[in-house]
Amino acid sequence: MSQKKIDFGIMLNGPGSHMHAWKSNEVPSDASTNFDYQLDIAKRAEQAGFSFVFVADGLYIHEKSIPHFLDRHEPLTLLAALAPITKKIGLVGTISTSYSEPFTVARQLATIDNISHGRAGWNVVTSPLEGSADNYSKGDHPEHDTRYDIAEEHIQVVQGLWDSYEDDAFKFDAEKGEYLDKNKMHTLNYKGQYFQVKGPLNASRSEQGQPVIFQAGASPKGQDYAAKYADAVFTLGESKESAQRNYESIKAQAKAYNRNPDEIRVYPILAPVIANTKNEVEARFENIKTLANIDEALDYLGRYYDHHDFSQYDLDAPFPDLGEIGQNSFRATADAIAIRAKRNQLTLREVALEETVRRSPFMGTYEEVADLIIEWVEDGAADGFIFGPHIYGAVYDEFLENVLPILEEKGYYDKSFHGETLRDHLGLPFKENRYTQSQVTN
Template identity: 65%
Template sequence: MTKKVKFGVMLNGPGGHMNAWRSEDVPEDASINFDFLKSVSKKAEDAAFSFLFVADGLYINDKSIPHFLSRFEPLTLLAALAPITSKIGLVGTVSTSYSEPYTIARQLMSIDHVSGGRAGWNVVTSPLEGSAKNFSKDKHPEHSLRYDIADEHLQVVQGLWDSYEDDAFTRDKESGQYFNKEKMHELNFQGDFFNIAGPLNIERSPQGQPIIFQAGASPKGSRFAARHADAVFTNASTLEHAKETYRDLKQKAIDSGRKPEDIKVFPTLQPIVGKDQEEVRSRYEYLKNLVTIDEALAYLGRYFDHHDFSQYDVDATFPELGDVGKNSFRSTTDEIKKRAKENNLTLRQVAMEETTRESAFMGTYEEIAVQIIEWIDNDAADGFVLIPHVFGQIFEDFIDKVIPILVERGYYETDYSGQTLRDELGLKFKENRYQ
């Protein structure tokens, strides 16, 4: 039986490119333009995408990606989209380093109810050091400690989500019984970072609990994902790398006492498509020219905790940075350093590559469809998170030109697999721990 590919799409304002807002294809205020984001969401749902995904960050400065300077808070945006969509999943990013478990449990379960069981939580630990300054903290937690906090935070949230058994609320008007108190449970969690009594003041949802997404790529992050996540975002750049990551996550899930099918793997997909190679190259050059070298250096610096790369000669070999970046986007910065060293790249080359890297999925509609099928057939992915450089013609061409090829070849369904996000992704109902 042919495995069906599932797509999510990152609802990232004007798109994934740092200067996507400058494209004539999108409104300049796309990151805060609800009508525009609603339109993108509806296009994705009409194309039977499995979920919308909203990323987030908790610290900005004048060198941040422009459309990050003013953007919607994820859960607020998803709550607004819930009643005007009907099938597509709603996944939002919330930091475990800078949030309270009780509040997050309540907010996400509320969205899960409002949407009829379509909510998901992208669990992040917040890589940007400056985040601490916005939450009255003296210091940003060290990388390993952030995952220890995340582990407890998630335990608490999922424990609170099980405060009531599924049939606890009888709501019998005749007898006057609203709920069965024997089926309400206090959590009484006591840990190193959180001491939470419970119970939560909202019942379980049609899918039991919201789905847990995770994107940690460091050794500790991938172990965390293998233990807890229902779905994992990866950044595999080649088929072989993707297969290795896929096998590693599935094996770690097995080692954690889970089944391989309990965890779905979604590499990011940032395609540049066209009717022929000339159009593909033209579209790439257009995207590349949206950014200047100074903007590219600032963009690169974001990964390294806003390190100032303007102090270096841009045409000299990429500088030795030591531990710079170790406590921010660690797996990304390690990969950038490694690639620069192996290929003897200059700072200019690295900076420009990072803003508009030549995608692993760059080709004609047919070529991209064939490549997606190859990744699915070779156990490199269960699906993909589409991150369009710009929500314009390339996104629409992917829907109108690439997806029909996948449908024709039996790799994509144009109907949803059920009412909840768990149904759609082929994940089991989350059983209540007390039932």
């Protein structure tokens, strides 16, 4: 019997991951901005021993966007609000490297990390939607690979700024009049192609050294970036086989960068459809499917292709060849959809409805889903999971009350937190200051 703890994070995604989860009578219709509701989800996750909450984000909407994306909280503001009223759970927020300044990002996250005593994490994204450029004064939306080149410089600046002060730099010695040991303050002087940042940052380091870096890119360029910089990687996990390939690829690339593969955690999405019996499971899934009609499903599908208009095609013809459409947005997702449609000879109607509410690999009774979770971890497909159901409500209740106890009983889950910081929860080492490391090495 394994005693390894399976980590869980939870997606704070309003009413759920389904585009029309807000219609369900199981959740408040205004769940995406209902702070009391979100706080309750976070507090219950903390009580259950979840390692972190995870707040996704986007920078472009229009009238065909997912409804609960039209009005939702900015991630860092939400996490700052949660920081003093939670005690243990990690706080992970999404910030774009394409549309934010590194100095500001470094300062904001350092502040949350200090307020929460070392529980902050940054989900690094490059912003796939081309319309994002219309909301910022930065010119045209960067091409896919260029966005990752920008992201590489961005994170180098942010992490460099986070090391502006060594851990014991601030003395607060009133008798000697010494607030700071100036020998332990460092100026970055970064000069790159996209960013030129002097520093130092006006923020000290936290109990975990630096915030934890999450990354969700699935393209080859995105995976390479994750292997180089991420502490944790968020993957789609459409099947155990695809999750295993991603897991092996990320770990191998991390090793190629002379990183310890055990120090980069891989978390597929967990969107379970669970119930007491198989018939109840199928009935629940059918109910979820009724939330969106075909026109809404086409709008949802279009989001992956920078809101491409799919209403122009024959619904019952084979999925169309879209050429380069989508290659500068959700590239890996667009490629995966095209491959799956061709392999399974799917029509546009079938693809749209399938994408709107995909059958989860984790559909079954409580015992069956608990066993599947264990199987994925044992078979090298995951280190843990990010819980993000189609609809919160009954599924969340039943997961906490029926699935977690099975995992506990089998020795794969422990509600107690190991340490105080997010790095502690994930089994990651303290992030040493580069200048201290340099002194030790020399």
